[in-house]
Amino acid sequence: WNEPIILENPDKGFTGLSLDSYSDSTSRAVGEIKIPKGVLRETPPSIPGLPEVEVVRHYTRLSQMSYGVDNGPVPLGSCTMKYNPRIAWEIAFDERIANLHPLQDERTVQGLLEILFELQKWLANITGMDVCTLHPAAGAHGELAGVLTIRRYHEVKGRADLKREIIVPDSAHGTNPASASMAGFVTVTVPTGEDGNIDMEALRAVVGKRTAGLMITNPSTLGLFEERIGDIVKLVHEYDALLYYDGANLNGILGYARPGDMGFDIAHLNLHKTFSSPHGGGGPGAGPVCVKDRVVDETRNIRLSDLLPGYLVVYDEEKGIYRLKHPGPHSVGLIKSFFGNVVPLVWAYVYIASLGPQGLRRVSEHAVLATNYFIKLIEGVRGFEIPYGKGRFRKNEVVLSARPLAEETGVTAMDVAKGLLDAGFYAPTVYFPLIVKEALQVEFTESETIENIERYAERLKEISRVAYENPDEAKKWPINTSVKIIDYVKGDHPRTLAPTWRVYVRKQRGELS
Amino acid sequence: WNEPIILENPDKGFTGLSLDSYSDSTSRAVGEIKIPKGVLRETPPSIPGLPEVEVVRHYTRLSQMSYGVDNGPVPLGSCTMKYNPRIAWEIAFDERIANLHPLQDERTVQGLLEILFELQKWLANITGMDVCTLHPAAGAHGELAGVLTIRRYHEVKGRADLKREIIVPDSAHGTNPASASMAGFVTVTVPTGEDGNIDMEALRAVVGKRTAGLMITNPSTLGLFEERIGDIVKLVHEYDALLYYDGANLNGILGYARPGDMGFDIAHLNLHKTFSSPHGGGGPGAGPVCVKDRVVDETRNIRLSDLLPGYLVVYDEEKGIYRLKHPGPHSVGLIKSFFGNVVPLVWAYVYIASLGPQGLRRVSEHAVLATNYFIKLIEGVRGFEIPYGKGRFRKNEVVLSARPLAEETGVTAMDVAKGLLDAGFYAPTVYFPLIVKEALQVEFTESETIENIERYAERLKEISRVAYENPDEAKKWPINTSVKIIDYVKGDHPRTLAPTWRVYVRKQRGELS
Amino acid sequence: MLKTIGVKSVEELFSDIPETYRLKFEDWLRLDIGFGRPLSEVELKRLMDEKLSKNTVLRTPPFMGGGVYPHYVPPVVKYTISRGEFLTAYTPYQAEISQGLMQAIFEYQSLMAELLEMDVVNASMYDWGSALAEAVLMVARVNKGRSKFLIPKNTNPFHKRVVEAYTRPHGIRLVEVGYDRVTGEVDLEDVKSKLDSETAGVYVQYPNFFGVIESGVKEVFELAHERGALTVAGVYPVSLGLLKPPGELGADIAVGEGQSLGLGMNYGGPHLGIFAVRYDMKLIRQMPGRLIGLTTTRDGSERAFSMVLQTREQHIRREKATSNICTNEALMAIAAAVYMSLLGxxxxxxxxxxxxxxxxxxxxxxxxxxxxxxxxxxxxxxxxxxxxxxxxxxxxxxxxxxxxxxxxxxxxxxxxxxxxxxxxxxxxxxxxxxxxxxxxxxxxxxxxxxxxxxx
Amino acid sequence: MLKTIGVKSVEELFSDIPETYRLKFEDWLRLDIGFGRPLSEVELKRLMDEKLSKNTVLRTPPFMGGGVYPHYVPPVVKYTISRGEFLTAYTPYQAEISQGLMQAIFEYQSLMAELLEMDVVNASMYDWGSALAEAVLMVARVNKGRSKFLIPKNTNPFHKRVVEAYTRPHGIRLVEVGYDRVTGEVDLEDVKSKLDSETAGVYVQYPNFFGVIESGVKEVFELAHERGALTVAGVYPVSLGLLKPPGELGADIAVGEGQSLGLGMNYGGPHLGIFAVRYDMKLIRQMPGRLIGLTTTRDGSERAFSMVLQTREQHIRREKATSNICTNEALMAIAAAVYMSLLGxxxxxxxxxxxxxxxxxxxxxxxxxxxxxxxxxxxxxxxxxxxxxxxxxxxxxxxxxxxxxxxxxxxxxxxxxxxxxxxxxxxxxxxxxxxxxxxxxxxxxxxxxxxxxxx
Incomplete structure (x- = not known):
């Protein structure tokens, strides 16, 4: 396998898309192009145009060197890589959606608005919140929407200068502190106790009048449900700080518990996790944000939903049509230019409609079953341990530590991951959460069959065996994948850094250094 | 790679398609199933139902072990494996076509009928014939339609008992004699002369009052245009036999010559060759048959088109609608139950519409250019020769003979084919046409770039070099493909023959022998 | 390229076409072909949308069958057959790089075999009608010397017309068997009276054209076997979830329409002709069409697939082939395999x-x-x-x-x-x-x- | 499975959820979620068809732009991004089995770099508005201490609102620059008067929101550079076949909307935020978003791709990251790569x-x-x-x-x-x-x- 970079093809001035003849008549009528010389491009972009057949072949080959849920299990912890049903693909990619302009007259898009309106309502009911915006384009974007909303909340209350801190557990995803920073907050970290819950003492020590909010993932990235969530909520609310629910792990409690019932004020959902829209190699996602519609300012009649960024679909009783409500004066405003990522939104709609509440509850049941069954299968495998919350049931995921293995054989979590790759599995999330040494975070979701889980566990046992018997062999993994060990240092070094073909070529020519 | 057979999965009584809940109410209303015991199936078919994700994974893996034009050049002679444009895919697979029942009221399918009517007309003009039926489902099916029409012709003229012979050149596809047999004719073979044309003397010797028709492919399977076609037509017509044009190689003369102009009475086209509808691993095809609408019986006003099998789309001037004309009393009747293979038909329509006459002529120009350029590239390569019609331009394809190579090194045409496979090319058609020893029939079509043709020629040179320097190495090919040399004897032997998993399992169990 | 070839213009490459027949570019352009000029993709898409919008949008799927039925097509079927590796593949004559394609077709054969409980299924025929016609021809080949074939009146009349067209050149007499006006089923007495030593075979379609479930198939087939005739069953696969499979009822050959297994109605095609026979070399050797078989690599170490019994086929046997069929409905067979795998x-x-x-x-x-x-x-x-x-x-x-x-x-x-x-x-x-x-x-x-x- | 785990029912696995918060099945079922029951695929398909048919069928594509435009989407683009290997892939953190995906994204970066004539392009942002907002934040990071950012009035107002939301917490002052009422272009005098040592950067969108081609971009950018401000260009890729690329006009950063390159309008998303910078490590280190780079295997024998400069990103740098972006619009970037490869x-x-x-x-x-x-x-x-x-x-x-x-x-x-x-x-x-x-x-x-x- 050695597929050329598309730009290595000779540029013969060819184009693979027939555009001509349609517009000849308008060009004849118009005559010359009058664009001022100073901004007129002299030569077309240096991009070889290829016949469609060569484009298809090239990207077909590249796709065959890619790996997704369609190729086999992708038990990446915290990523909820479940199957992406094809019925949703067929509907979400429908041209009757693709061809709609976001600023089109609402009366011309009633079908889509009805779908989006219902989705807002369903997500509110699933989370136990009151109002959902479908605006954010991804989970982290939802977090940004959420923390900006927290900021607006304190601004409206006139305390933005005081409320400077967002508390985040040490097991949190990197996006949480990063989002807090994006909204101008300072992040305060609280540790996780041995039982897998947040250390309440430590939390009490940091919560205070500077606290603007708390962001937590529940179940946590350890796959554990926060047992003292009631106390946490109460404590944080005492300081009029808001509770933010990171929905990354909702797949573990879907239909069993709702952030709204736990007292959270704001929650985001990852539709490309829990609601089966595909990851696409890193997007598009969709990260709706839902809030409790609590009163923020009684005199001015401002509620929390008024602060949310983005557009809301509302039903105009009087005219009997759905309308798009643009963000009002108290709102965060817009965090992307237009509505939201409609394709994943419709995908999630189809998913929810096809499962109904019964099916959604079965999702978390099957996901949690898979996790705990897997735990039983690998319990006692030499070299691995499951830190935190000993004996507790995990929810959507489990975190193994290969610390003993690493210490005793030198075979690290990364080596284990490559050993799984070699057996045709996608590797687990490694070295995350940060509080677990040599972490391997595994999440099967409800999509994987019992056979796949068992095969995966078998492979882990085999890896353990090889590591103890012949650690040198284990250090050679992966050997079955398309490329061998990659030179990451070269990739990152300023001298050799080549983030585009253009840079690579210019460095070869000595034009850049 | 070792993908299990789908039936090896455990049957857990699962189904991957949710059918339920929709029809519960009708089943409740109906009550019991009253099918008589004697014909009621006792247990469901022994087929494991799989979750959609496992189905997708299985067939994705199988597809990755398949190879088509989307993967690289498939220069199979006589197969015209050109690129299948995705715009046609998008349109031909449209649900507004898929959901139409063939017996639906014509007034409800006017859009499709208009397309099919225009296609009939275009194909008639492309071939220089008068009337085309879109009924036949493949090239060979078109041949059957054609020879049955020849038979009807002689029946209507009351001479079916006399007209028993169909003449076929020795370079013909196997389908020609097989089709003649299907229509109850005896096949008479005429040899090809050294110049690549039909041996006129030999033809004169066999044409006679028993001759019902002559079937030829022009350009022939040697890629040569039959230069004496005028004489042949005249000769055959003298005996009131019909001339049948096998359209397999039309891609070599598209827009340059038409069977109708040459005097042919009947012609079939392979839309899945010349008109870019995809082969699908062996179908669906479409093999429309066009005829000159000559009078067959003046008194009864029977014309050749009245004999054609299948349905014709006609325009009803009076009502201003398109109608479906069912086969009349003189017709061959039906050779499939309903209209035709509409998906490839619409595909071809899109192809013709997108190219227009200008583009269609460029198709044959590029295809013929590719052939003759390739010939120049490999001329003089040791071990290969190009028999017949020395120095003549080839049209859509060329036939190399590896006879010298085989004689001098023991490396056969089949070994050469495997050596091409090994380099990532699809092999050429081998050992065909039968009149060429160690034949390698190569057809690039207009789709292949000059770079691909050059790479292919380079590989042939390399193969020649290896064959002469190290024939043992050449005999080991292929080494890069997924499976090594296959045991065809075991596949074919009655004791081990396993045309289904069921047979394989029953033989293992000793239930079959 | 022209220079390498040694010609001045591309037209020169066509100079071997006698001038009488060689089209001038102007004349070719004048013909009514396409829209007289290349269309851009943009206009083509618009044009086709406009044309297809002339089809009537019905409020429900049509309440119409007669051998073709509106059924649900799972998107995963369309997805699978749209993958280029399958869609654009040629017939798998080159086994080494077509193993996946061959396995998919083998699986179609195998899944269909389970549905029918018949051992051998070919890689597909064009449709039900042509599959039945080929079955009648095959019966005549196997039962050489017998020229009569019984075909009930409650057989799908479209299928009957195909049988007529295929068999006419071969002197096979199609004898119609009546149906019982009360039950709608084949008239058993009529079968008995017409079955004789001249009879090569008997066909029964169940459910028959009226949708009626033939409760007496087994008896008809037993009677036929007693007289040395071969039996051909016609089946609608969707019914076989509830109806006894032809293999259990004594069919020597089973034919049917696979359109219901995940294919669109497509206004008549592509459909999927099912063709199956009992495991009997006498029958198998006379089967029409392609067969993919399971074998191994020559060293026996790995499974492999190959085309088997190719000597029956036209590209080898030419005028002596069991049929002229070459291109069949392979992609549709894969669609049906995906469908059956999904449903189970x-x-x-x-x-x-x-x-x-x-x-x-x-x-x-x-x-x-x-x-x-x-x-x-x-x-x-x-x-x-x-x-x-x-x-x-x-x-x-x-x-x-x-x-x-x-x-x-x-x-x-x-x-x-x-x-x-x-x-x-x-x-x-x-x-x-x-x-x-x-x-x-x-x-x-x-x-x-x-x-x-x-x- | 329950037995292996050692529980009696699956509900037991949820027993750690405090009872106060644990939903009873009945209560959950009572909520308005979906249609109250699972829908079969058949009814789901019908239902969605009915809903979508409530959208108005217009006679022509809308004559509307404002940052999103109806453009032709070649079917080959949809085909490519529908292939499961791309569609269902995760972010390519596991380089070894994601080389194809990474090459495709690298090619997007590389093709876009040629279109823009900018050296470094990231793997995508959400859309134009958010890309611009991140650019303003980046400018403020690079030009630390300067708090003013000039943004012309003829900038797309939707983009401006996004910039406001993103920058508000960071104390960046957005200063509006007027436009010339006669030409519709940015008022150069106003730029001059507002550019000062406090100015971190200047933005120019061309064509601007009115569709007008800004003929003075280069001058604005030169003025900005003279005052030590960074320059940000906003581009509409389709215009770059005719307009000078931002790289030639002196842009330090270019942002834009890739929707026009083979994506549907999708009623607002997914779109494709373009983000590019000049080759300058000072800038590159402050870029938001993912970057795929070309490297080799460790033995140097083969090309390979990897994520580069990950230390800028949230999963490594957490609160110190250049952005919180994680999931971006990778599949849309691949779509744009296919589109650009096709057109050339x-x-x-x-x-x-x-x-x-x-x-x-x-x-x-x-x-x-x-x-x-x-x-x-x-x-x-x-x-x-x-x-x-x-x-x-x-x-x-x-x-x-x-x-x-x-x-x-x-x-x-x-x-x-x-x-x-x-x-x-x-x-x-x-x-x-x-x-x-x-x-x-x-x-x-x-x-x-x-x-x-x-x-």
Whole structure:
């Protein structure tokens, strides 16, 4: 396998898309192009145009060197890589959606608005919140929407200068502190106790009048449900700080518990996790944000939903049509230019409609079953341990530590991951959460069959065996994948850094250094 | 790679398609199933139902072990494996076509009928014939339609008992004699002369009052245009036999010559060759048959088109609608139950519409250019020769003979084919046409770039070099493909023959022998 | 390239075409082909959209069968056959790089074998009609010397016409067997009277063209075997979730239409001709069409697939081949394999039940609407004749009334069975909801009451 | 499985959820979620078809832009991104089995780099607005200590709102620069007067929100550089077949919307935020988002791809990251790569020309229809404002007239630019045929003559 970079093809001035003849008549009528010389491009972009057949072949080959849920299990912890049903693909990619302009007259898009309106309502009911915006384009974007909303909340209350801190557990995803920073907050970290819950003492020590909010993932990235969530909520609310629910792990409690019932004020959902829209190699996602519609300012009649960024679909009783409500004066405003990522939104709609509440509850049941069954299968495998919350049931995921293995054989979590790759599995999330040494975070979701889980566990046992018997062999993994060990240092070094073909070529020519 | 057979999965009584809940109410209303015991199936078919994700994974893996034009050049002679444009895919697979029942009221399918009517007309003009039926489902099916029409012709003229012979050149596809047999004719073979044309003397010797028709492919399977076609037509017509044009190689003369102009009475086209509808691993095809609408019986006003099998789309001037004309009393009747293979038909329509006459002529120009350029590239390569019609331009394809190579090194045409496979090319058609020893029939079509043709020629040179320097190495090919040399004897032997998993399992169990 | 070849222009490469026949570019351009010029993709897409929008958008799937049925096509089927590796592949003559394609086709053969409980299934024929026609030819080849073939009158008349066209040149006499006017089933007495030592074979379609479940297939087949005739069963795969498979009923050959297994109706094609035989080399050697078989690599270490018994086929045997078929419906066979893999036996059973229930529910509702839905006494699967003889309307008028409300009614059968008069076959599948059926019944009832036109 | 785990029921696995918060099944079922029960695929498909058929079928693509444009999406783009290996892949953190995915994203970066003539392009942002907002934040990081950012009034107002939301917490002052009422271009004098040592950066969108081609970008950028400010260009890729790329005009950062390169409008998303910088490690280290880089295997024998400079990103750097972005629009980036590979430079140029010609033809026709199409003097690309101030109709009325004929007119801009009064931006691309434009002009002319309603 050695597929050329598309730009290595000779540029013969060819184009693979027939555009001509349609517009000849308008060009004849118009005559010359009058664009001022100073901004007129002299030569077309240096991009070889290829016949469609060569484009298809090239990207077909590249796709065959890619790996997704369609190729086999992708038990990446915290990523909820479940199957992406094809019925949703067929509907979400429908041209009757693709061809709609976001600023089109609402009366011309009633079908889509009805779908989006219902989705807002369903997500509110699933989370136990009151109002959902479908605006954010991804989970982290939802977090940004959420923390900006927290900021607006304190601004409206006139305390933005005081409320400077967002508390985040040490097991949190990197996006949480990063989002807090994006909204101008300072992040305060609280540790996780041995039982897998947040250390309440430590939390009490940091919560205070500077606290603007708390962001937590529940179940946590350890796959554990926060047992003292009631106390946490109460404590944080005492300081009029808001509770933010990171929905990354909702797949573990879907239909069993709702952030709204736990007292959270704001929650985001990852539709490309829990609601089966595909990851696409890193997007598009969709990260709706839902809030409790609590009163923020009684005199001015401002509620929390008024602060949310983005557009809301509302039903105009009087005219009997759905309308798009643009963000009002108290709102965060817009965090992307237009509505939201409609394709994943419709995908999630189809998913929810096809499962109904019964099916959604079965999702978390099957996901949690898979996790705990897997735990039983690998319990006692030499070299691995499951830190935190000993004996507790995990929810959507489990975190193994290969610390003993690493210490005793030198075979690290990364080596284990490559050993799984070699057996045709996608590797687990490694070295995350940060509080677990040599972490391997595994999440099967409800999509994987019992056979796949068992095969995966078998492979882990085999890896353990090889590591103890012949650690040198284990250090050679992966050997079955398309490329061998990659030179990451070269990739990152300023001298050799080549983030585009253009840079690579210019460095070869000595034009850049 | 070792993908299990789908039936090896455990049957857990699962189904991957949710059918339920929709029809519960009708089943409740109906009550019991009253099918008589004697014909009621006792247990469901022994087929494991799989979750959609496992189905997708299985067939994705199988597809990755398949190879088509989307993967690289498939220069199979006589197969015209050109690129299948995705715009046609998008349109031909449209649900507004898929959901139409063939017996639906014509007034409800006017859009499709208009397309099919225009296609009939275009194909008639492309071939220089008068009337085309879109009924036949493949090239060979078109041949059957054609020879049955020849038979009807002689029946209507009351001479079916006399007209028993169909003449076929020795370079013909196997389908020609097989089709003649299907229509109850005896096949008479005429040899090809050294110049690549039909041996006129030999033809004169066999044409006679028993001759019902002559079937030829022009350009022939040697890629040569039959230069004496005028004489042949005249000769055959003298005996009131019909001339049948096998359209397999039309891609070599598209827009340059038409069977109708040459005097042919009947012609079939392979839309899945010349008109870019995809082969699908062996179908669906479409093999429309066009005829000159000559009078067959003046008194009864029977014309050749009245004999054609299948349905014709006609325009009803009076009502201003398109109608479906069912086969009349003189017709061959039906050779499939309903209209035709509409998906490839619409595909071809899109192809013709997108190219227009200008583009269609460029198709044959590029295809013929590719052939003759390739010939120049490999001329003089040791071990290969190009028999017949020395120095003549080839049209859509060329036939190399590896006879010298085989004689001098023991490396056969089949070994050469495997050596091409090994380099990532699809092999050429081998050992065909039968009149060429160690034949390698190569057809690039207009789709292949000059770079691909050059790479292919380079590989042939390399193969020649290896064959002469190290024939043992050449005999080991292929080494890069997924499976090594296959045991065809075991596949074919009655004791081990396993045309289904069921047979394989029953033989293992000793239930079959 | 021209320089390498040594010509001045590309036209020169066509100089071997005698000038009389060589088209001038101007003349070619003048012909009515396409739209007289290349269309850009943008305009092509618009144009096709406009054309297809001329098809009527019906309010429900048509209530029509007659051998082709509206069924649900799971998107995963379309997805699979749209993958270029399958879509653009050639017939797998080059086994080494076509193992995946061959396994997929082998799986179609194998899955179909389980559904039919027949051991050998070929890689596909064009459709039911042509599969049946080839079966009759095969029967004549196997039972050489016998020239008679019995074909019941309640066989699909479209299939019958295909059999006629295929068999006519071979001097095979097609002898019609009647049906029982009360039950709708094949008339067993008539079978007995016509079966003789001249009879090469017998066909029974079940459910038959009227949708009626033939309860006596096994007896017919036993009788045939007693007289040395071969037996051919015609099946509708969706019914086989509930009906005994042909393999259990004594069929030597089974044919049928695979369109119902995940294929669109496509206005008539591509469909999928099913062709299966008992495991008997005498039969297998006479089968038409391609067969993919399971074998191993020559060193025996790995499974492999190859085309087997190719010597039956036209590219080897030429005029002596068992058929001229070459291109078949491979991609459609893969579609059916995906469909069967997805549903499994359990799903196929359930599918069959839903079809049965919906049709029987419709029978109830149409009866309530005042129609005669008991033309025949025997039970039916998902289709049944509705007689309008007693209601004072021609079916044509009823059809117009339905169409005016954008509903497509059944198939008028009076042309093929004058004895049934104003009768139409109505079909119901899993795509028809209860609401659809209620709408049909309600509308028919309106029409009978004389309320024509758009509501 | 339950037995292995050692629990009696699956509910037991949820026993750690405090009872107060644990939902009873009955209560959960009672919530308004989906349709209260699982829908079969058959009914789901029907239901969605019915819903989507409530969208209006327009006679032509909308004549509307404002940052999102109806463009032709070649089916090969949809085909490629529908392939499961891309569609269902995760972010390529596991380089070894994601080389194909990484190469595809690298190619997007590389192709976009050629189109922009900027050296470094990231793997995508959400959309133009958020890309611009991140650019402003980045400028503030690079030019630490400077807090002012100049943003012209003729910038897309939707983008401006995103910038406001992103920058507000960071104390960045957005200073508006006016536009010339005659030319429609950025007011150079105003730029000069507002550029000072406090200015961190300057933005210019070209073509600007009015569709006007900014002829003075280079001057603005030179002025900015003189004052030590960074320059940010906003581009519409389709225009870059004809317009000088930002790399040639002195942009330090370029942002834009990739939707026009083979993506649907999707009612607002997914779109594709373009983000590019000059090759300068000072800039690159402050870039937001993912970067795929070309490297080799450790033995140097083969090319390989990896994520580079990950230490900028949230999963490593957490609160110190250059952005919180994680999931981006990878699949859309691949779509754009396929699109650019297909068209090539030549096709992109031609596409650009067609857009230009169609819009200029429309300007002629709309002028002939009696409308003021010269609100600004400078040349425009594929979009221009049409003023209805002189015709005695509010644009709302015109819009209603068009809609009654199933034509969707332009974007009313009076809300954002009260000084322009009854003015709407009309956009024209390669999807609008001459006939479409003539239809629009004819209809507008009818409306002006008072012939309202359906013809």
């Amino acid at each position: 036996g359990t799903g196929l059973r359930r599918l069959s039940e839903i079809n049965y229930y919906n049709a029987h529910y419709a029978q109830m509702k149409l009866s309530e609407a005042g129609l005669d839905t008991k033309v025949f006494e025997s039970d039916f699967f998902n289709e049944f004749p509705v007689s309008f003889n007693g209601v004072g309307l021609r079916y044509r008028e009823v059809h117009e009334g339905l169409l005016a409300r954008r509903i497509h009614g059944g198939l008028y059968v009076g042309d093929y069975y004058p004895e049934l008069g104003e009768t139409a076959l109505f079909a119901f599948t899993e795509v028809h909801s209860k609401d659809d059926i209620d709408l049909l019944a309600g509308t028919l009832s309106e029409i009978l009451r004389g309320e024509r036109g758009v509501p | 430079g030549t096709g992109l140029r031609r596409l650009s020309e067609i857009n230009y010609y169609n819009a200029h033809y429309a300007q002629m026709k709309l002028s002939e229809a009696g409308l003021d199409t010269k609100v600004f003097e400078s040349d425009f690309f594929n979009e221009f404002p049409v003023s209805f101030n002189g015709v005695g109709l509010r644009y709302r009325e015109v819009h209603e007239g068009l809609l009654a004929r199933r034509i969707h007119g332009g974007l009313y801009v009076g809300d954002y630019y009260p000084e322009l009064g009854e003015t709407a931006l009309f956009a024209f691309t390669e999807v609008h045929s001459k006939d479409d434009i003539d239809l629009l002009a004819g209809t507008l002319s009818e409306i002006l003559r008072g012939e309202r309603g359906v013809p």
